[in-house]
Amino acid sequence: MADAPAPDEPEVLRLEGVRKSFGTSTPREVEVLHGIDLVLRRGEFCALIGPSGSGKSTMLNLIGLLDRPTAGTLFIEGRDTRDMDDASLTQLRGRSIGFVFQHHHLIGAFTAAENVMMPLLLYRNRPDVAMRRHAEALLDRVGLLPWKDSRVGNLSGGQQQRVAIARALAMSPALVLADEPTGNLDTRSADGVFDLLREMNQTSRTTFLIVTHDPRLAQRCDRIIEVVDGQIVADEAVLAPGRIGTA
Numbered sequence: 001m002a003d004a005p006a007p008d009e010p011e012v013l014r015l016e017g018v019r020k021s022f023g024t025s026t027p028r029e030v031e032v033l034h035g036i037d038l039v040l041r042r043g044e045f046c047a048l049i050g051p052s053g054s055g056k057s058t059m060l061n062l063i064g065l066l067d068r069p070t071a072g073t074l075f076i077e078g079r080d081t082r083d084m085d086d087a088s089l090t091q092l093r094g095r096s097i098g099f100v101f102q103h104h105h106l107i108g109a110f111t112a113a114e115n116v117m118m119p120l121l122l123y124r125n126r127p128d129v130a131m132r133r134h135a136e137a138l139l140d141r142v143g144l145l146p147w148k149d150s151r152v153g154n155l156s157g158g159q160q161q162r163v164a165i166a167r168a169l170a171m172s173p174a175l176v177l178a179d180e181p182t183g184n185l186d187t188r189s190a191d192g193v194f195d196l197l198r199e200m201n202q203t204s205r206t207t208f209l210i211v212t213h214d215p216r217l218a219q220r221c222d223r224i225i226e227v228v229d230g231q232i233v234a235d236e237a238v239l240a241p242g243r244i245g246t247a
């Protein structure tokens with residue numbers, strides 16, 4: 001594996017025996033994750049694949065601290081999250097985790113720069129010059145500096161997803177979770193967005209966990225984790241991950 005992180009790279013994420021049920025304490029209780037063990041280290045670029053309904057988004061929601069496991073333990077950057085209250089989880093999420101969703105969840109009426117500044121505003125009350133410069137530098141990295149003052153509602157799907165990536169990186173998170181980030185895009189835009197994720201991974205050593213239904217894109221990751229029926233059934237290194245512009 002070309003750029004595999006050494007085993008001594010710090011752990012960014014650890015799941016031990018993580019289970020998730022919906023409808024607990026009702027007759028309709030159903031367990032959708034059945035004891036997930038997983039470790040991701042700094043700099044890893046991983047695909048999460050599996051059939052529809054296998055539990056990929058449920059897993060991402062737990063890892064992103066948007067929902068809590070029914071059982072098991074989840075560590076983010078070595079911190080046990082089990083006994084954290086909601087305020088602590090929100091703070092940890094804001095500092096350590098970035099999100100890119102299929103539907104970008106940007107605010108259409110705000111400009112690209114304002115959307116990128118959004119996560120920073122959780123920690124400061126109002127935008128300042130440093131924040132704006134930071135947002136502009138991120139938009140530059142994703143190739144959108146000329147559009148910084150455009151309303152995101154007026155941008156193309158691929159451009160919007162690039163803004164979402166810039167926003168995900170605003171807090172320099174250790175881990176970025178992406179749930180079908182290219183699911184809404186045509187092949188060319190999808191390739192561009194995927195290349196960008198890879199570039200961010202390589203330049204910042206950010207760990208990525210990317211849900212995708214596209215085997216071609218999965219093969220461009222360093223590691224492919226496959227979930228079927230709420231269990232990890234395969235977890236393998238990709239020997240020669242496709243490189244930018246080679247797929």
Ligand SMILES: Nc1ncnc2c1ncn2[C@@H]1O[C@H](COP(=O)(O)OP(=O)(O)OP(=O)(O)O)[C@@H](O)[C@H]1O
Binds near residue numbers: 051053054058
């Ligand atoms: N809030 C919920 N309440 C009840 N069941 C849920 C809930 N969220 C998810 N599920 C169920 O959990 C299972 C896994 O769903 P999940 O969305 O994680 O699958 P997925 O692998 O992301 O699928 P897809 O590839 O279609 O996005 C499904 O059977 C789904 O119906």
Ligand SMILES: [Mg+2]
Binds near residue numbers: 056179
């Ligand atoms: Mg899903």
